[in-house]
Amino acid sequence: MMMTADFLVIGGGIIGMTIARELKRRFSDSTVLLIEKESVCGEHASGRNSGVLHAGFYYTADSLKARFTAEGNRYLTAFCEENRIPINKCGKLVVAQSPEEIPVLDELLARGERNGVELESITEKEAEEIEPRVRTCERAIYSPATASVDPLRVMKAVVDAAGREGIGIRCDTAYLKRKKGRVVTNRGEIEAGYIVNAAGLYADRIARDFGFSERYRILPFKGLYLYSDEPAGALRTNIYPVPDLRNPFLGVHFTLTADQHIKIGPTAIPAFWREQYNGLENFRFSEFADVIKREIGLLVSSGFDFTRLAFEELRKYSRRRMVSLASALVKEIEPRNYRRWGRPGIRAQLLDVEKKKLEMDFVVEGDDRSFHVLNAVSPAFTCAYPFARYVCDQICELRGDR
Numbered sequence: 001m002m003m004t005a006d007f008l009v010i011g012g013g014i015i016g017m018t019i020a021r022e023l024k025r026r027f028s029d030s031t032v033l034l035i036e037k038e039s040v041c042g043e044h045a046s047g048r049n050s051g052v053l054h055a056g057f058y059y060t061a062d063s064l065k066a067r068f069t070a071e072g073n074r075y076l077t078a079f080c081e082e083n084r085i086p087i088n089k090c091g092k093l094v095v096a097q098s099p100e101e102i103p104v105l106d107e108l109l110a111r112g113e114r115n116g117v118e119l120e121s122i123t124e125k126e127a128e129e130i131e132p133r134v135r136t137c138e139r140a141i142y143s144p145a146t147a148s149v150d151p152l153r154v155m156k157a158v159v160d161a162a163g164r165e166g167i168g169i170r171c172d173t174a175y176l177k178r179k180k181g182r183v184v185t186n187r188g189e190i191e192a193g194y195i196v197n198a199a200g201l202y203a204d205r206i207a208r209d210f211g212f213s214e215r216y217r218i219l220p221f222k223g224l225y226l227y228s229d230e231p232a233g234a235l236r237t238n239i240y241p242v243p244d245l246r247n248p249f250l251g252v253h254f255t256l257t258a259d260q261h262i263k264i265g266p267t268a269i270p271a272f273w274r275e276q277y278n279g280l281e282n283f284r285f286s287e288f289a290d291v292i293k294r295e296i297g298l299l300v301s302s303g304f305d306f307t308r309l310a311f312e313e314l315r316k317y318s319r320r321r322m323v324s325l326a327s328a329l330v331k332e333i334e335p336r337n338y339r340r341w342g343r344p345g346i347r348a349q350l351l352d353v354e355k356k357k358l359e360m361d362f363v364v365e366g367d368d369r370s371f372h373v374l375n376a377v378s379p380a381f382t383c384a385y386p387f388a389r390y391v392c393d394q395i396c397e398l399r400g401d402r
Contacts, residue, residue: 001187001188001189002188002189002190002191003033003170003188003189003190003191004031004190004191004192005031005032005033005168005190005191005192005193006027006030006031006032006192006193006194007020007023007027007030007031007032007033007192007193007194007195007196008033008034008035008183008190008192008194008195008196009023009032009033009034009035009195009196009198010034010035010175010183010195010196010197010198010199010206011034011035011036011197011198011199011200011203012034012035012036012038012040012041012042012043012159012169012171013041013042013044013045013046013155013198013200014042014046014154014155014158014380014381014384015046015198015200015373015376015380015384015387015388016034016036016196016198016199017034017041017042017155017158017159017162018158018384018385018387018388019196019198019373019388019391019392020032020034020162020167020196021158021161021162021165021167021388022388022389022391022392023196023392023395024162024165024166024167025165026392026396030193031168032166032167032168033167033168033170033190033192034162034167034168034169034170035170035173035174035175035185035190036169036170036171036172036173037172037173037174037175038171038172039171039172040171041155041159041169041171042151042152042155042156042159044200044201044275044345044346045200045201045345045346045347045348045380045381046151046155046381047151047152047155048151048223048343048344048345048346049151049345049378049381050148050151050225050255050266050378051148051149051150051151051255051257051258051381052146052147052148052238052255052379052382053072053073053076053077053087053145053146053147053148053149053381053382054069054073054146054378054379054382055069055070055073055092055112055117055118055119055143055145055146056068056069056070056072056073056112056115056117056379056382057108057109057111057112057115057117057119057141057143058108058111058243058245058250059111059115059361060111061111061114061115063360063361064361064362064383064387064390065361065362065379065383066111066114066115067386067390068382068383068386068387068390069115069117069379069382069383070115070116070117070145071385071386072379072382072383072384072385072386072387073145073146073147073382075385075386076149076154076382076384076385077089077147079154079157079385080149080154083157085149085150085153085154085157086149086150086153086258086259087147087148087149087258088147088148088149088256088257088258088259088260089147090146090147090148090236090237090238090256090260091130091142091143091144091145091146091147091237091238092142092143092146092237092238092239092240093127093130093131093134093136093140093141093142093143093237093238093239093240094108094140094141094143094240094241094242095127095134095135095136095137095140095239095240095241095242095329096136096137096138096139096140096242097135097136097137097241097242097328097329098137099137099138101137101242102137102138102139104242104243104245105121105139105140105141105242107245108141108242109121109141112141112143117143117145118143118144118145119141119142119143120141120142120143120144121139121141122139122140122141122142123138123139123140124136124137124138124139124140126140126142127139127140127142130142130236130237131235131236131237131239131330133235133330133331133332134239134329134330134331135328135329135330135331142237146238148238148255148256148257148258149258150257150258150259151381153258170187172186172187173185173186173187174186175199175202175206177209178209178210183195194369194370194371194395194399195210195369195370195371196370196371196372196373196391196395197210197370197371197372197373198373198376200348200376201218201220201274201275201346201348202218202274203218203348203372203373203374204216204217204218204350204374205218206372207365207372207374210369210370210372212365212366212370212372212374213365213372213374215352215353215354216350216351216352216353216359216363216374216375217290217294217350217351217353218274218348218349218350218351219270219291219294219295219349219350219351219358220270220271220273220274220275220276220291220346220347220348220349221249221268221269221270221271221313221346221347221349222267222268222269222270222271222276222277222344222345222346222347223265223266223267223268223269223344223345223346223347224265224266224267224269224316224341224342224344224345225255225263225264225265225266225341225342226263226264226265226319226322226323226338226340226341226342227261227262227263227338227340227341227342228261228262228263228264228337228338229337229338229339229340230261230262230337232259232260232261233260234262235254235256235262235330237256238253238254238255238256239253239254239329239330240253240254240329241253241328241329247309247358248349248358248360248377248378249268249309251325252264252265252266252316252322252325252326253265253326253329254326254329254330263342264322264323264325264326264338265316265322265342266345267313267316267317267322268309268313268347269313269314269316269317270295270310270313270314271291271346272288272291272292273287273288273291274287274291274346274348275346276346277344277346278344294351294353295310297356298351298356301356302356302357319335319338319339320335322338323335323338347377347378348375348376348377349375349377350363350374350375350377359375361375362375362376362380362383362387363375364391364394366394366395366398367398368398368399368400371391371394371395371398373391
């Protein structure tokens, strides 16, 4: 079966879906087709993330994440309210565990000010007034704009909106290859005027078919949360440690769900193939061999301490270890309350294979025929709408549209 479209978007996560909606808004007379290899959209990172709407104060002012997070937070908050999706406006505390971490709090405050994010520098006593169980050293930061939603409900509402706007959505339709200027799928070929690749874990592979992602490869990391059996409302706010600003992972923290329950995590465990969710599910030997080669290369030589990171993350498979790390942030943590692992997610983390470093910001490449979203990790869920506008601005410039 041959299909045609003015614009073809590959990937039905929130990034692909919001780009498709923005393309349709700008080119209302054009046909926009989105293909998704799974039976439903948002089956991977978009439906498996923490559900946190981030405020945007971790990122340097020159980054794309800094440009998009605060605006994305406001947009998704309004979107949830308009669509009657529950949102837990619980805020977030960032706490220090030693005096040596106080300068990092100051750096986060400075970044928040540059990024236009509302933050409060508070004392230990003021932090305890917000959350009586919190542990912090001398000071903390409070972010009132941080909130939590159910990502699956958000994704359903986004997909429904895209359908109403006239976007063609084809699930169970997997990209296979590029052939003579057409896209070959398991359900036939597609002839498209312009192609947008937002395929997450497979974005680099698809990009290489179009001559892009030469120096980049996806390195998968498995994220797991451990859920508490404590009743709803046992904590009042999200609680995060001071982050290590040298790597893209935020450390074990307390997240409140949309219905006010507690989970701790996530892990950032190196995965051995791209969709290694459970056991040998989705195992592909070629992926396994490639990922192992990359990880061994990073163990030998990397632009960051991959060996230490990998070892520390693998230790988090132990519930005891996870609870121990979390106990440094909150009082009265009982290991018996933490028995249930949540649904695993895989972070599609981009690796610069030349510099041997993990990319911290969004990475995109494209030309006048195709555009490729290579790195869209956290807080991509929060950033999705302003990021989609940025992508479409880039596409219009590359195509010469006015």
